[in-house]
Amino acid sequence: MALLSEKCKWIPQVQIKSQKYATACPSIDIYNYHPYSGGGRIILALLLETGRIEPSEELREIVYKCTECGSCAVSCKFLNTLEPLEIIMKLREKLVELGGGPMPKQQEYIEAANKVNNPYNEPHEKRLAWLPKDIRLDPDAKVLYFVGCTSSYRRQEMAIAAARILKAAGIPFNILQDEEFCCGSPILRTGDVKTFKKFLNKNLDVIESKGIDTVIFSCAGCYDTFKVDYPLYREYTFRVLHTVEFFDELLDTGKLKLIKEIPITVTYHDPCHLGRNAERYKDWDGDIVNLMPLVSINIPPKPKRTGSNGIYEPPRNILKKIPGLKFVEMERIKEYAYCCGAGAGVKSAFPEFALQTAKIRIEEAEDTGADTLVSACPFCSTNLQDGIEESGANLKYYDISELILMSLGLEPEKLKEITKEVV
Amino acid sequence: MVLEKEILKKFQDIVGSKNVNDGEVITNAYSYNWCMEYVNYMEDKEPIPFSPIPKAVILPSSTEEVQEVVKLCNKYRIQFKAQSTGLGPWNQPSTENSIILDLRRMNKIIKIDDKNLYAVVEPYVSGAQLQVEAMKYDLTVHMPGAGPQVSPLASATSMNGPGFTSPHTGHSARNVLGVEWVLPNGEVLKLGSAGLKNHSDWYNGDGPGPSLRGIMRGWAGAKSGIGVFTKVAVKLFPYPCSTEFKLQGYSPNYNFDIPDFMRLYVMDCGSYKYLKKVILRIEEEEISFMCSHLSGYGLTAIFSHSVESMMDKMPIASLKTPLVVLIAARTKYEFNYKQKVMEILLDELNLKNIIGTKYTPNSIFYAEALRSNLGLHGFIVTGGFQSAKGQCDTVKTCLRTTKKSIPLKKKYIKKGVIGNDFGEGVWMTSYESGHYFHVESITLFDQTDEESVKGMGEFMEDNYQFDLVKHLGAPFFVEGDRMHNMFGPYMMNYHKWLRKIKKAFDPNEIADSGFYISAKSEN
Numbered sequence: 001m002a003l004l005s006e007k008c009k010w011i012p013q014v015q016i017k018s019q020k021y022a023t024a025c026p027s028i029d030i031y032n033y034h035p036y037s038g039g040g041r042i043i044l045a046l047l048l049e050t051g052r053i054e055p056s057e058e059l060r061e062i063v064y065k066c067t068e069c070g071s072c073a074v075s076c077k078f079l080n081t082l083e084p085l086e087i088i089m090k091l092r093e094k095l096v097e098l099g100g101g102p103m104p105k106q107q108e109y110i111e112a113a114n115k116v117n118n119p120y121n122e123p124h125e126k127r128l129a130w131l132p133k134d135i136r137l138d139p140d141a142k143v144l145y146f147v148g149c150t151s152s153y154r155r156q157e158m159a160i161a162a163a164r165i166l167k168a169a170g171i172p173f174n175i176l177q178d179e180e181f182c183c184g185s186p187i188l189r190t191g192d193v194k195t196f197k198k199f200l201n202k203n204l205d206v207i208e209s210k211g212i213d214t215v216i217f218s219c220a221g222c223y224d225t226f227k228v229d230y231p232l233y234r235e236y237t238f239r240v241l242h243t244v245e246f247f248d249e250l251l252d253t254g255k256l257k258l259i260k261e262i263p264i265t266v267t268y269h270d271p272c273h274l275g276r277n278a279e280r281y282k283d284w285d286g287d288i289v290n291l292m293p294l295v296s297i298n299i300p301p302k303p304k305r306t307g308s309n310g311i312y313e314p315p316r317n318i319l320k321k322i323p324g325l326k327f328v329e330m331e332r333i334k335e336y337a338y339c340c341g342a343g344a345g346v347k348s349a350f351p352e353f354a355l356q357t358a359k360i361r362i363e364e365a366e367d368t369g370a371d372t373l374v375s376a377c378p379f380c381s382t383n384l385q386d387g388i389e390e391s392g393a394n395l396k397y398y399d400i401s402e403l404i405l406m407s408l409g410l411e412p413e414k415l416k417e418i419t420k421e422v423v
Numbered sequence: 424m425v426l427e428k429e430i431l432k433k434f435q436d437i438v439g440s441k442n443v444n445d446g447e448v449i450t451n452a453y454s455y456n457w458c459m460e461y462v463n464y465m466e467d468k469e470p471i472p473f474s475p476i477p478k479a480v481i482l483p484s485s486t487e488e489v490q491e492v493v494k495l496c497n498k499y500r501i502q503f504k505a506q507s508t509g510l511g512p513w514n515q516p517s518t519e520n521s522i523i524l525d526l527r528r529m530n531k532i533i534k535i536d537d538k539n540l541y542a543v544v545e546p547y548v549s550g551a552q553l554q555v556e557a558m559k560y561d562l563t564v565h566m567p568g569a570g571p572q573v574s575p576l577a578s579a580t581s582m583n584g585p586g587f588t589s590p591h592t593g594h595s596a597r598n599v600l601g602v603e604w605v606l607p608n609g610e611v612l613k614l615g616s617a618g619l620k621n622h623s624d625w626y627n628g629d630g631p632g633p634s635l636r637g638i639m640r641g642w643a644g645a646k647s648g649i650g651v652f653t654k655v656a657v658k659l660f661p662y663p664c665s666t667e668f669k670l671q672g673y674s675p676n677y678n679f680d681i682p683d684f685m686r687l688y689v690m691d692c693g694s695y696k697y698l699k700k701v702i703l704r705i706e707e708e709e710i711s712f713m714c715s716h717l718s719g720y721g722l723t724a725i726f727s728h729s730v731e732s733m734m735d736k737m738p739i740a741s742l743k744t745p746l747v748v749l750i751a752a753r754t755k756y757e758f759n760y761k762q763k764v765m766e767i768l769l770d771e772l773n774l775k776n777i778i779g780t781k782y783t784p785n786s787i788f789y790a791e792a793l794r795s796n797l798g799l800h801g802f803i804v805t806g807g808f809q810s811a812k813g814q815c816d817t818v819k820t821c822l823r824t825t826k827k828s829i830p831l832k833k834k835y836i837k838k839g840v841i842g843n844d845f846g847e848g849v850w851m852t853s854y855e856s857g858h859y860f861h862v863e864s865i866t867l868f869d870q871t872d873e874e875s876v877k878g879m880g881e882f883m884e885d886n887y888q889f890d891l892v893k894h895l896g897a898p899f900f901v902e903g904d905r906m907h908n909m910f911g912p913y914m915m916n917y918h919k920w921l922r923k924i925k926k927a928f929d930p931n932e933i934a935d936s937g938f939y940i941s942a943k944s945e946n
């Protein structure tokens with residue numbers, strides 16, 4: 001075990017701009033005791049591994065009160081080679097193995113997913129109930145829109161917006177309909193790798209059988225899971241893109257034209273799954289060369305996942321292309337963005353923790369002077385909207401695809417109505 | 424050893440139930456700390472990174488709560504250990520009868536007085552937090568080499584204080600002004616002008632009568648052995664250049680817009696004797712923001728973000744006795760003046776600046792220098808380091824100890840238990856225009872390798888003996904009874920006086936003395 005230098009509690013030191021927004025980790029911010037931080041969680045893993053503690057209720061609570069947002073890992077790896085996020089994930093895996101995890105609420109949604117292929121326990125056959133009647137799916141399309149459970153059942157406005165934008169751009173696309181299953185992300189994050197693999201295989205079997213070139217996702221969680229986690233267990237050949245990447249390309253090539261002015265001031269929240277965690281592991285086939293006692297180096301240098309290859313510019317490019325829209329940044333952005341608070345099963349197991357975190361982020365958004373908060377993830381959407389409601393903040397929330405849709409020519413005030421009309 | 428239910432309840436009544444934890448998991452987690460393994464080994468214990476497990480961890484949120492907790496500790500004869508950001512073995516309880524006071528809920532910047540150049544802070548304000556707020560007034564703060572993530576309060580009141588920007592921002596021991604101090608019996612003592620009956624303020628740490636600042640901390644600090652510090656005023660300094668701080672790109676490969684008026688010099692002095700002359704001469708001119716000697720090897724580390732990236736910096740690693748000087752200015756005139764002085768000095772001393780010719784650092788180096796982030800680069804080689812020595816002395820003594828200790832260090836390098844820095848791995852910086860210096864022997868070891876841990880412990884022990892016998896100065900890690908009893912007889916029996924202080928302030932030994940001195944008399 002090398003140094004645990006406390007950096008994990010803060011955003012990268014050189015990025016700190018104020019006392020108020022200097023911290024990185026919702027869990028330690030709220031629960032205060034050291035084991036709630038990235039470094040503290042590494043200590044927990046060491047304690048468990050060396051038999052100094054056993055699985056217990058107390059341990060489970062601490063281990064699962066973490067959104068696995070990975071901010072600790074970004075700060076740590078500014079200089080070090082420790083992997084706090086990976087250790088946190090392994091710790092959960094270990095607890096599941098030992099019968100000490102996940103949390104009961106998480107167990108419930110895993111069981112639901114096993115039964116009806118989504119963690120919300122909604123009927124599988126209603127997965128496509130959101131689809132507007134005028135949208136045509138193309139069974140031969142090379143582009144697949146993977147909707148995900150949250151957009152299918154809870155945040156249908158995102159699915160509708162994505163489908164309408166694809167239609168507006170004239171992109172033939174397909175949706176798997178009843179052959180689409182939970183991506184497994186909420187299951188994997190709890191440490192239940194065995195169940196996760198079942199979903200991974202189900203999804204990959206279907207997609208690979210259909211000769212798909214490109215899969216696009218409006219859900220950052222599904223996207224991250226397909227892009228980063230799936231290849232660790234099973235390789236595939238199709239391209240995966242988040243809708244912000246795909247739509248940004250469509251704007252660049254002129255297939256989409258944003259014409260309608262939207263006179264709002266927007267700040268953008270980087271979802272962890274689309275930002276720092278959406279960075280693929282790179283293969284490394286080098287040698288560890290012992291230079292002298294205690295000092296070895298990797299030849300060639302082993303790539304570190306530092307959060308630098310997340311999807312940061314496409315959403316910003318899109319926002320900047322919307323006529324009339326003023327874009328302002330929060331203090332904690334991109335690879336060191338503060339988490340919304342919903343991830344890794346926290347929203348279901350510890351809703352209060354999720355809400356408290358959202359409120360911190362909402363305050364940061366308000367401090368920019370923006371009147372609108374935008375993101376690109378259905379989990380962030382739900383949790384941040386809950387946060388806005390709870391804190392009484394004077395902020396509107398939109399998914400970025402909704403703004404694109406408005407700027408394509410739909411009246412902003414009609415947007416929510418449209419959702420109702422078609423669902 | 425858990426707390427009795429009745430006592431636990433009393434602590435809960437003071438700070439609220441969620442701010443006291445005596446659970447197995449939390450208390451065990453607080454028994455871990457960096458470098459605890461070699462400290463254990465030096466104390467003839469198993470070389471594991473764990474200390475005794477605290478009976479509970481308490482998170483007070485105010486001075487009043489700290490007072491009440493300390494009073495309760497007195498009542499039940501429980502010892503306490505205070506932590507600010509809690510980094511290092513000094514934060515660990517030394518007995519099974521200790522609780523930890525984790526002060527992270529005390530995190531307010533109480534005041535920034537930009538006219539009188541000081542700030543008042545609580546324990547869990549980090550150096551970076553205070554600095555960015557001070558920057559809004561074109562000011563900065565001193566931070567120890569431990570980095571911007573540690574507490575200016577802890578550094579000012581309780582532990583050490585050298586930093587990379589010391590030529591400009593001084594030493595924590597000399598930067599501390601008014602202090603609010605919860606004594607080991609629970610009473611509050613305010614030092615200096617903070618304690619005045621009328622018009623109290625924080626601008627001065629001394630009052631009438633003998634100064635208690637020396638008693639409070641001296642050179643190395645009491646490491647929680649003499650009470651809990653709840654507020655401190657520290658000096659602020661002019662930010663050395665424009666406070667515009669622009670970074671582009673992503674971690675860790677940020678590009679920094681280097682402020683217009685900043686320039687780095689790295690010169691090879693060739694020998695310790697010549698280094699002495701050069702550093703005194705440069706410091707005499709009072710122009711440097713940073714002025715440090717590091718070994719060639721250490722220097723490559725502060726320019727690198729991984730051990731692999733050190734490999735392409737061989738022109739630096741091969742420097743014999745390098746000196747790093749960073750100058751910074753707010754105006755063109757000031758900058759021109761400082762550059763001109765350096766030009767004359769290089770000419771006079773017959774030295775060449777290798778920056779821009781043999782080597783050009785990445786721009787992030789300048790950002791890290793301004794934000795005091797360079798110290799933690801020491802970890803990139805073996806994952807662990809600790810410093811032997813740490814004395815405050817003349818440049819002559821600092822360099823004498825550096826030179827004389829090389830054969831000893833080489834002995835351990837040969838055994839393969841510490842990293843090979845050719846025995847030269849030190850960091851030395853100047854203070855107050857060369858009035859004094861400090862040097863520490865940065866030593867690389869691997870905390871995960873038992874042989875290395877033991878070797879590090881033995882090297883530290885040998886170093887202490889060597890410093891004593893050859894009179895090479897008093898290291899800052901002279902901590903605990905054994906060490907003080909070892910050093911005291913060689914140094915005016917200071918340990919007897921220190922013990923009297925402890926006895927006067929804490930006769931019942933309520934403040935855990937593991938890294939200070941106990942009240943019990945020397946045997």
Ligand SMILES: Cc1cc2nc3c(=O)[nH]c(=O)nc-3n(C[C@H](O)[C@H](O)[C@H](O)COP(=O)(O)OP(=O)(O)OC[C@H]3O[C@@H](n4cnc5c(N)ncnc54)[C@H](O)[C@@H]3O)c2cc1C
Pocket residue numbers: 457504505506507508509510511513514515526546567568569570572573574575576577578581582583584585586645646647648650651652653798799938
């Ligand atoms: C990698 C590394 C490099 C370092 N380099 C340097 C260096 O270059 N220069 C330097 O000066 N120091 C250095 N140090 C040691 C350093 O002094 C302390 O780590 C730091 O300055 C203190 O701040 P902290 O917040 O970490 O304090 P802590 O680690 O929380 O505390 C340090 C000591 O003070 C005590 N303490 C803390 N707060 C209080 C309080 N409120 N009341 C009473 N006692 C208290 C603690 O019990 C502990 O003994 C280094 C440490 C590390 C780990």
